[in-house]
Amino acid sequence: MPRIPADAPRRKPSYRAVAGRLGARLGRDDREVLWLYLLTRVGLWATAYCVRWLFPQSSAAHAPQSLFSAWQQWDWWHYLHIAQDGYFPQGAGPWLPRWDNREAFLPGFPLVLRAVHTVVPHWTAAGLLISFVAGAIAVVALARITRLALGNTIAGRRAALFFLLSPCAVFLAAGYTEALFLALALPAWLAAQRHNWPLAALLTCLATTVRVSGLFLAAALAVHWLTTVRPRPHWHALPWLALPALPPLLHSWYLQRNTGDWMAWKHAQERGWHREFHTPWDALQHTWTDAFGHTQTTGYAIEFQAELLAMLVGLVLTGLLLRRRRWAEAVYTGLSLWALGTSYWYMSIPRATLLWWPLWVLVAAWSLRNPRVTTAYACLAAPLMTVLTVTFMTGRWAG
Incomplete structure (x- = not known):
């Protein structure tokens, strides 16, 4: 084999080659990220341990609550009841008073929970x-998405650090949908970067069984496909891009069979969480009033202030993505903001920041x-x- 001179110019690896290497087995950078992940999990569990002792159900308690009690909050009970009893146990449903509106939650996480429960009692x-x-x-x-976007291994670890220390990071550890959704959505986006459209569509399809945000990801994939078909068209991928619409359609059909209502999912959202459509300025006005108008108790008021701040972050993020012509990511975040910003008030926007992977990529780039x-x-x-971890684990609203 001929020797290459030391001063010979080196060819820059192609985008496809870099993406292919990122799809390989775990490397040193991946292990560093996982070590960081493990340390932050230990920190969250240490916080949960302290919460059990510092905030007992009774001020006269001499023993803490159960080990898992701090994690049994809010939406967890909906996922648990669906996994245990299904959506309409023994003929119950939205026609009964004090119904819990469980049909507002998609079946992906409860199905996985039921499957894992066969092994973990x-x-x-x-x-x-x-x-x-x-x-x-x-x-x-x-971390791989960040390294691919910025071409820097340090950036991947930075993005992971910012993500794992984000104010709402407790929802990644709790029995909620955020972690499962991201475990499907982020590899889907990586597959799209490699132009592996069948895999990207299949993972996005699974993500739509977990959260409605999967449809926003599907729209982003479609935009990414439109902007990357040149110079060689990938028309064979077009049918795959329609696959993520299948789970929501099947879920709507199942709910219609049991309730007679094709929009049962949406109506449950409206009954339980006031997610009926309002103009963006009405939603802003209602949220601002609840945050600063002294109409809510202080605990709820500060949460509405967090909603306003998270909306501002999302708008700035979307604007930066548009400015940099990152159309697909801008569509993803923009649709998320539209869905969350057109209800009666803002709700769960701080949690949604966990799902905005372009945010963590841009902050990592800024840190470089x-x-x-x-x-x-x-x-x-x-x-x-x-603060938000303790808020969540003590049964207060935390976004």
Whole structure:
């Protein structure tokens, strides 16, 4: 084999070659990200341990609550009841008073929970295990997306750090849908970067069984396909891009068979969480009033303030993506903001920031240009994460 001179120019690896290497087995950078993930999980469990002792159900308690009690909050009970009893147990449904509106939740997470429960008998432990495994997949995929976008291995670890220290990071560990959704959505986006459209569509299809945000990802994939078909068209991928619409259609059909209502999912959202359509300015006005108008108790008011701040972050993010002509990511975040910003009030936008992977990529890029960004972010985000973690684990609304 002829020797290559030391001063010979080196060819820059192609985008496809870089993407292919990122799809290989776990490398050193992936293991570093997983180590960071494990350390943050230990921190969250340490917080849960302290919450059990510091915030008992009774001020006269001499023993803490159960090990898993801190994680059994809010939406967890809906997922648990669906996994245990289905959507309409013994003929119950929205026609009964005090119905829990469980049909507002998609079946993906409850189905996985029911399957894991066959191996892990404790329901809460099963839910936490799902999120633990899914979160590991998600954080590795996020780091790979960042390395691919920025061409820098340090950037991948930075994005993972910012993501894992985000104020609402507790929802990645709880028995909620965020981790499972990201474990499907982020590898789907990686597959799309490699132009593996069947795999991207299949993973997005599975993501739509978990969260409606999967449809926003499907729209982003379609835009990405339109902007990358040149110079060689990928028309064979077009039928695959319609696949993610199948789970919502099947879910609507199932609910219609039991309720007679094709829009049962939407109507349950309206009954339970006031997610009926309102103009963006009406939603902003209602949220602003609840945040600063002294109409809510202080605990709820500060949460509405967090909703406003998260909406602002989302708008700035979408604007930056549009400015940089990252059309697909802008469509993803823009549709998310539209869906969350056209209800009676803003709700769950801080949690939704976990799903905006372009946010973590851009912050990582910013930190490469300005080293102080990492320190400033950690000093600000870590205390906020602790506050919201305690808020969630003590049964208060945390986004």
